[in-house]
Structures are given as structure tokens and as C-alpha cells.
Amino acid sequence: MAVTVSIPTILRTHTGGEKTVPAAGDTLAQVIDDLEANHGGLKARLVKDGVLHRFVNVYVNDEDVRFAGGLEAKVADGDNVTILPAVAGGAR
Amino acid sequence: MLTIRRDLVDAMVAHARRDHPDEACGVIAGPDGSDRPERFIPMLNAARSPTFYEFDSADLLRLYREMDANDEVPVVIYHSHTATEAYPSRTDAKIAAEPYAHYVLVSTRDPHEHELRSFRIVEGVITEEPVEVVESYRFAHTGPDDVPEL
Numbered sequence: 001m002a003v004t005v006s007i008p009t010i011l012r013t014h015t016g017g018e019k020t021v022p023a024a025g026d027t028l029a030q031v032i033d034d035l036e037a038n039h040g041g042l043k044a045r046l047v048k049d050g051v052l053h054r055f056v057n058v059y060v061n062d063e064d065v066r067f068a069g070g071l072e073a074k075v076a077d078g079d080n081v082t083i084l085p086a087v088a089g090g091a092r
Numbered sequence: 093m094l095t096i097r098r099d100l101v102d103a104m105v106a107h108a109r110r111d112h113p114d115e116a117c118g119v120i121a122g123p124d125g126s127d128r129p130e131r132f133i134p135m136l137n138a139a140r141s142p143t144f145y146e147f148d149s150a151d152l153l154r155l156y157r158e159m160d161a162n163d164e165v166p167v168v169i170y171h172s173h174t175a176t177e178a179y180p181s182r183t184d185a186k187i188a189a190e191p192y193a194h195y196v197l198v199s200t201r202d203p204h205e206h207e208l209r210s211f212r213i214v215e216g217v218i219t220e221e222p223v224e225v226v227e228s229y230r231f232a233h234t235g236p237d238d239v240p241e242l
Binding site for chain 1: 115117119135139141142143144145146147149150152153156165169171173174175176180181183184187188189190191192
């Protein structure tokens with residue numbers, strides 16, 4: 001399955017400045033492995049110890065994958081995968 | 093240096109006061125490449141906490157899609173500290189992921205006098221910068237491409 005992945009500013013160093021890149025896979029995990037094969041270093045920015053980083057949000061189309069199986073979330077041909085770092089922080 | 097209009101500063105402070113003692117947060121978007129904050133977008137603190145803030149994930153997606161469609165970037169990302177100084181915490185520095193944004197902190201710990209400071213946060217490294225408050229961008233020293241329109 002071919003999908004389009006939107007890359008946030010901070011990770012574009014891995015994609016030669018590209019805002020969107022194509023990738024393939026049936027699940028988010030496979031898409032991320034495919035991204036890693038073409039844009040080395042991306043996976044470590046997204047996944048830690050087999051789960052998505054707490055402060056990285058990934059969406060398949062409009063849905064946050066946290067509510068759709070995380071890395072096992074299904075993707076379909078033509079889907080848009082959007083990666084956005086959380087905007088968060090605080091005095092704590 | 094952050095050059096910012098006074099009404100936008102006032103809007104951030106008012107938002108921070110309104111949500112006190114919880115942390116307030118938001119973005120001021122501006123045209124890509126301009127480094128000029130223009131569109132004030134207060135965000136909901138999904139954490140509703142006096143010590144933590146986080147944009148709701150659906151709101152975050154909507155915000156970035158909207159900015160993309162308008163050719164905007166988050167020129168300012170602001171939040172308040174309600175019991176501590178206006179300086180990024182270790183958590184702030186660790187999570188910050190917009191290397192070109194001005195991170196503005198507003199402290200509301202004093203009920204009368206607010207504190208407002210601006211920082212760059214790149215790969216966890218915090219660098220404070222001066223803040224120039226202007227009435228209008230027309231005559232502000234924001235760079236060679238900012239020629240006053242006659």
C-alpha cells in the first residue's frame with residue numbers, strides 16, 4: 001500500500017528538506033520501517049522501545065493512531081500519514 | 093530577537109491571566125519566512141494543569157493543516173508558568189520541537205506584574221533573546237525585507 005507521509009520541520013533533515021515523502025506498508029510500523037530504509041534516522045525519532053514516542057503524534061488521515069492501534073494501525077492505499085511533534089511542556 | 097506587536101503581547105498575557113492557575117498555551121502564526129507573528133491562536137490546554145500544558149492532538153492536526161493551507165508557520169509558541177519564573181523548564185526544553193519558533197513564556201505568579209520572556213530552543217538548548225514590542229510592524233527593525241510600504 002502506497003501512502004504519503006507529511007514530515008514536520010524538525011525531521012526534514014532526514015528527508016533532504018522534503019515536506020512530504022512516499023512510503024509503503026500495510027501498518028504504521030511497516031510504513032515507518034520503509035521510511036527508515038529511505039531516510040535513515042527517522043525511526044529512532046518516532047519509536048522507542050517498540051512504541052511511539054510519547055510526544056510524537058502520528059495521524060492516519062484525521063485519526064490519531066493512539067486511538068487506532070498505535071504502530072499496528074492499518075493504513076490503506078492513498079492514505080495520508082501525518083507526523084507532528086506534540087506542543088507540550090510546563091513548569092513540572 | 094523577537095519583534096512583536098503590543099496587542100499580541102497583551103493577548104497572550106490576557107489569556108495567561110484568564111486561565112490562571114492552569115497553564116495557558118497557544119500559537120501566533122505568521123507568513124512562512126517572515127519571522128513576523130500576526131495571527132493569534134489561543135489553544136486549549138488539554139492537560140488542564142497548573143504545571144503542564146499540551147495541545148489536544150486533534151486541535152494540533154487542525155492547527156497545522158490550517159497554517160499549511162495559509163502558508164503560515166508557528167512564529168511564536170507561548171505558554172504560561174503560573175507559580176514559577178518565565179524561563180523554560182527541563183520539560184519544556186526536552187519536548188520543544190520547533191527550532192525556528194520563538195518560545196514565549198509568561199509568568200503569572202505575581203497577580204499584578206507579569207513577566208514575559210522569549211527563547212529559542214534547539215535540540216534541548218535554551219537561548220534567551222531580547223523582545224522588542226512595537227505598535228506596528230511597519231516601522232519596526234525586522235530585517236532588510238521589511239521595507240515600509242508607502
